[in-house]
Amino acid sequence: SQQGEEDPQALSIQEGENATMNCSYKTSINNLQWYRQNSGRGLVHLILIRSNEREKHSGRLRVTLDTSKKSSSLLITASRAADTASYFCATARMDSGNTPLVFGKGTRLSVIA
Amino acid sequence: ETGVTQSPTHLIKTRGQQVTLRCSSQSGHNTVSWYQQALGQGPQFIFQYYREEENGRGNFPPRFSGLQFPNYSSELNVNALELDDSALYLCASSFGGWVSNQPQHFGDGTRLSIL
Numbered sequence: 001s002q003q004g005e006e007d008p009q010a011l012s013i014q015e016g017e018n019a020t021m022n023c024s025y026k027t028s029i030n031n032l033q034w035y036r037q038n039s040g041r042g043l044v045h046l047i048l049i050r051s052n053e054r055e056k057h058s059g060r061l062r063v064t065l066d067t068s069k070k071s072s073s074l075l076i077t078a079s080r081a082a083d084t085a086s087y088f089c090a091t092a093r094m095d096s097g098n099t100p101l102v103f104g105k106g107t108r109l110s111v112i113a
Numbered sequence: 114e115t116g117v118t119q120s121p122t123h124l125i126k127t128r129g130q131q132v133t134l135r136c137s138s139q140s141g142h143n144t145v146s147w148y149q150q151a152l153g154q155g156p157q158f159i160f161q162y163y164r165e166e167e168n169g170r171g172n173f174p175p176r177f178s179g180l181q182f183p184n185y186s187s188e189l190n191v192n193a194l195e196l197d198d199s200a201l202y203l204c205a206s207s208f209g210g211w212v213s214n215q216p217q218h219f220g221d222g223t224r225l226s227i228l
Binding site for chain 2: 004030031033035040041042043044045048088090092093099100101102103104105106
């Protein structure tokens with residue numbers, strides 16, 4: 001089952017614009033991770049944000065986490081054509097014992113030069 | 114630093130056959146997870162291996178099985194292939210047991226097509 005659901009499913013923007021993707025989830029989490037996947041390739045880890053954190057930055061990426069709303073957002077600033085990819089959120093449930101990462105269906109981002 | 118490598122990159126099989134996919138983990142990593150990614154979907158967790166033992170499994174039938182070797186490389190075996198098994202199979206490695214508290218390092222996957 002997929003806990004995280006990204007929104008929108010697809011996004012098309014012009015180079016230089018900002019891109020915002022959202023992720024909603026259902027259960028309490030230990031952490032939430034964002035990954036990027038270029039067409040035909042594996043996933044690349046972008047950012048991990050823990051449940052006690054509200055915001056993290058990495059270069060042009062900014063991730064926020066609102067545990068009260070069970071949602072997260074990924075902002076890519078000053079987008080480039082090379083940012084064209086699918087973006088996935090993955091959640092780690094807060095259960096006793098170990099739980100696997102659960103991925104959403106992803107947002108397909110197209111950045112037009 | 115050597116990344117995660119998977120082989121083969123593409124594979125075509127027919128229903129009922131068996132397949133073995135291989136993964137070499139990133140150097141320094143001792144934990145391997147396998148995922149199935151259908152077209153247009155996110156990856157679905159199959160199982161994880163740590164210190165040569167399966168220590169977590171998703172909602173996949175027993176015909177999906179695996180191995181981890183002393184060098185931490187891993188195999189995914191699928192018996193009695195079905196059409197719905199057509200997907201991209203991804204391997205991810207990390208260090209220290211359960212995967213959910215740290216970033217996963219993925220290979221580029223094996224594209225399996227069932228005819």
